[in-house]
Amino acid sequence: xxxxxxxxSAFFVAISLSAFDFGGSLGNISKFEDTFSNDGLKLNQKxxxxxxxxxxxxxxKNYFFxxxxxxxxYDADKKDSINALNLDTAQFVFYKQNFLFNVxxxxxxxxxxxIYNQSGDGAEVQFQLPGIKASAYGFYTGLLNSQFVTLNxxxxxxxxxxxxxxxxKYLIAGLKVELPSFLGEQTLSAEILNACRLEGKNYNRLFAxxxxxxxxxxxxxxxxxxxxxxxxxxxxxxxxxxANLSKARIYFYPGVKDTQLSFNVVYTTGEEKxxxxxAFSAITSSTAVNSIEExxxxxxxxxxxxxxxxxxxNLLVAANADAVFNTNKNKNKYxxxxxxxxxxxxxxxxxxxxxxxxxxxxxxxxxxNKTSISLKAILTF
Numbered sequence: 001x002x003x004x005x006x007x008x009s010a011f012f013v014a015i016s017l018s019a020f021d022f023g024g025s026l027g028n029i030s031k032f033e034d035t036f037s038n039d040g041l042k043l044n045q046k047x048x049x050x051x052x053x054x055x056x057x058x059x060x061k062n063y064f065f066x067x068x069x070x071x072x073x074y075d076a077d078k079k080d081s082i083n084a085l086n087l088d089t090a091q092f093v094f095y096k097q098n099f100l101f102n103v104x105x106x107x108x109x110x111x112x113x114x115i116y117n118q119s120g121d122g123a124e125v126q127f128q129l130p131g132i133k134a135s136a137y138g139f140y141t142g143l144l145n146s147q148f149v150t151l152n153x154x155x156x157x158x159x160x161x162x163x164x165x166x167x168x169k170y171l172i173a174g175l176k177v178e179l180p181s182f183l184g185e186q187t188l189s190a191e192i193l194n195a196c197r198l199e200g201k202n203y204n205r206l207f208a209x210x211x212x213x214x215x216x217x218x219x220x221x222x223x224x225x226x227x228x229x230x231x232x233x234x235x236x237x238x239x240x241x242x243a244n245l246s247k248a249r250i251y252f253y254p255g256v257k258d259t260q261l262s263f264n265v266v267y268t269t270g271e272e273k274x275x276x277x278x279a280f281s282a283i284t285s286s287t288a289v290n291s292i293e294e295x296x297x298x299x300x301x302x303x304x305x306x307x308x309x310x311x312x313x314n315l316l317v318a319a320n321a322d323a324v325f326n327t328n329k330n331k332n333k334y335x336x337x338x339x340x341x342x343x344x345x346x347x348x349x350x351x352x353x354x355x356x357x358x359x360x361x362x363x364x365x366x367x368x369n370k371t372s373i374s375l376k377a378i379l380t381f
Contacts, residue, residue, distance in 0.1 A: 024051040025380040033372035034292060035077040041371065043076040050088070061095040071147075084147035085163050088119065100126040108137060111176065111189045111211045112227050112245060114266075114297050116283045118149050120172060133178040142169035142198070150285040152296065154235065155200055169198040172283065186214035195283045201236040205283065208232075221253040231280055241278035243269045245297065258310040263303075264320075270299025270328030279328070289324050290338050291360040292368045301325040301332060314346040324360075336362040352378040 120139025
C-alpha cells in the first residue's frame with residue numbers, strides 16, 4: 001500500500017515538474033540627470049537580476065506565478081550604493097465559470113492609473129458577463145518593500161540602507177463596475193476605493209471615480225476617454241476635505257505603422273487656505289512633472305501632445321510635450337514646459353535596448369530646470 005502511495009505521489013510530482021515553466025532577466029538602467037541646480041548631470045545606475053516561475057493546475061487557466069528580483073543601485077550624487085531584494089509577484093489565479101480569483105501578491109491599477117498603481121498583498125474577485133464586469137478587492141501594504149513601492153504618507157520615511165524595508169501599513173479596499181456597451185460602443189466604468197492607515201495617526205482617503213471611453217464616430221481610428229475622481233480625506237483630527245482629479249484624452253490611430261497621436265489633459269486640485277477643498281493626494285506616489293522638485297499629482301494642471309510610431313517592426317519611437325500649471329490657491333499659474341523623447345528597440349526576441357531624453361524648463365526659477373538621459377538594456381532567458 002505504501003509503495004502504491006509513493007508511486008502515485010512520485011507520478012504527480014513528475015507531472016508538476018514537467019509542467020513547471022521558469023525564466024528570468026538581467027537588466028541595466030543608467031540614468032544621467034540633474035539632482036541639484038548647476039551641479040551637472042549625475043549618474044544613477046541600477047542593475048538587477050529577476051527570476052520567475054509558473055506552475056499550472058489542471059489547465060493553463062489556473063496557475064501559480066512567482067517572480068522576484070535582486071537590485072543593486074549606485075547613486076553618484078549620494079556617493080552610495082543600495083542593495084534591495086524584492087518579491088514582485090506571488091499569485092494564485094483561479095477561474096470558475098464567470099468568476100476569476102486572484103490571491104497573493106499581484107499588481108493592480110485603478111481606472112485612473114494614478115490613484116492606486118502598484119502591487120499589493122491581498123485578493124481580488126472578478127465577475128464577468130457580456131454586458132457587465134465587476135470586481136471587489138482588498139490589499140495590505142505593510143509587507144511590501146519600500147525600495148520598490150512608494151506610498152504617499154505624511155509620516156513614513158523609508159530606510160534605504162535596508163535590503164528589505166517594510167512599507168507604511170495601509171488597508172486598501174475597493175469595488176469596480178464596468179459596462180462595456182453602455183451607449184453603443186461606449187464603455188462606462190465606476191470605482192470606489194478606500195485607503196485606511198493602520199498605524200500612527202489616522203489618515204483615511206476615499207475615492208469615487210468614473211470613466212467614459214470609446215470611439216468618436218466622426219472619424220475612423222479616433223477615440224477618447226474621460227476620467228474624474230473625487231477624494232474625501234481626513235488626517236488625524238482634521239475635518240474631512242474634498243479634492244479632485246480629472247483626466248481627458250483624445251487619441252487617433254491613422255493606420256500607418258502603428259502610429260498614435262493624442263491630446264492629453266490632467267488636472268488636480270491644490271492647497272486652499274480656510275477651505276474645504278484640499279490638495280489631491282493619490283495612494284501610490286508618482287512623479288507628475290520631470291523637474292528637480294519632482295512634484296506629485298497634486299496642485300498640477302498639465303496639458304500637451306504625444307505621438308508614437310513604429311518605423312520598423314521592432315522599433316518604437318515616441319515623444320510628448322506638456323505645458324505645466326500650478327493650481328495651488330486656485331491661481332492656475334503657468335509653471336513651465338517639459339518634453340520627453342524615447343526609442344525602444346527589441347533587437348532580438350530576448351534582447352531589448354531603450355534610450356530616453358527628457359527636459360523641464362521652469363518659467364520663474366531656473367534652479368528647478370532638469371535634464372535626464374536614460375539608457376536601458378534587458379536580456380531575458
